[in-house]
Amino acid sequence: MHIESIPMWEGSGNNYAYLVTDDKTKEAVIIDPANPQEVLPTLKKAVDGGVKLRNIINTHHHHDHAGGNAEMLKSYDIPIIGGKDCEKVSKTPAHGETFTIGDGIKVKALHTPCHTQDSICYLFEDGEDRVVFTGDTLFIGGCGRFFEGTAEEMDTALNKTLGALPDDTKVYPGHEYTKGNVKFAVTVSQSEAIKKLESFVGSNKQTQGKFTIGDEKQHNVFMRLDDPTVQKYTGKTGRVDVMSKLREAKNAM
Template identity: 80%
Template sequence: MHIQSIPMWEGSGNNYAYLVVDDNSKDAVIIDPANPSEVLPVLKKQVDSGAINLKNIINTHHHHDHAGGNVEMLKTYPLPIIGGKDCTKVTKTPAHGETFNVGSIKVKALHTPCHTQDSICYLFEDGEDKAVFTGDTLFIGGCGRFFEGTAEEMHKALNKTLAALPDETKVYPGHEYTKGNVKFGIQVLQSEPVKKLEAFANANKQTQGKFTIGDEKLHNVFMRLDDPTVQKATGKTSPVDVMAALREMKNNS
């Protein structure tokens, strides 16, 4: 499994599209190609040379900066679109836990409603290699805003659905937000894992695929709702209340 990150709107949205290729069959998918002017040149070069067989467009949720490129993408690559029910031109919305294949890569859809009600994370497994594409649900050291959902839903998404994935699963979020996330996180929890993330974020422009679900459980305050220090910072003890308070603090930070 080969994963290529394609940065979009650097300096403003700091989004990522991801090209995932099965090494054996060369079958490939493009995830959240929201800005075709930045994504199409990358794809065209590889499709035209025969390096990849592009099979699908995949969307993590319907927001314009994730699914807004679909119409333009279809003009060049009229492919089926797998994504949340509200995504533009979506062909198929997989059920929670439903699997499909990209060549020999097994992909599982994980419904994580909150940021949007149609948010889906995708777990890609190729032998021992595991990666999860989390859209705007889970960021490195943070999580998305609760635009269409509740603290209870985000708690379930992060701390039940995603936390249940193997610890070695690499995390590929929809945006490069790590510097801002850790700036908030360090105010809440001055632990060694958070300090380590802060140092990495300060030294590296990109952090996607550099951290795992296991790492997030250690340095992401939104995945440490039972931590006494985090609870003290929020003044709450129940996980859902802690989650709600953390997001409100982050929104106002």
């Protein structure tokens, strides 16, 4: 499995599209190609080199993730897999439904409603190699805003659905937001894991694929709702209340 990150709107949205290719068959998918003018040159180079683009995959319907679909279809007339509200969507996989890319990559759709109700994260497995594309649900050191959902839904999405994945699963989020997430995290806790993440972002511009679900359980305060230090910061002990207070505080930064 080969993953190529394609940064979009650097300096403003700091989004990522991802081109994922099966090493053997060269079959590939493009995830969240929201800004075609930045994505298409990379795709052309890949396709000219033998890559066979099979699908567009969307993590949710927001414009900065699915808004490039119509334009993309002009160049690549391929099915779109995504949430029910995504532009031009062809298929919405059920929670837990699997499909394959080429011979080697197995993909499982994980419904994670909260940021949007049609939010889907995708677990990609190729042998022992596991990665998850999390859109705007899970960021390195943070999570998405609760635009269409509740604190309870985000707790379920992060800590039950994504938190149940193997600890060695690498995380590929929809945005490069780690610097801002760490800035908030250090106000909540001064744990060694958070300090380590702070040090990493101080010397690395990009963090996608550099951390795992296991790492997130250590340095992501939104995945540490039972941590006494996090509870003390929020003044709450119930998981949903802690989640709610953390998001309110992060929103206010």
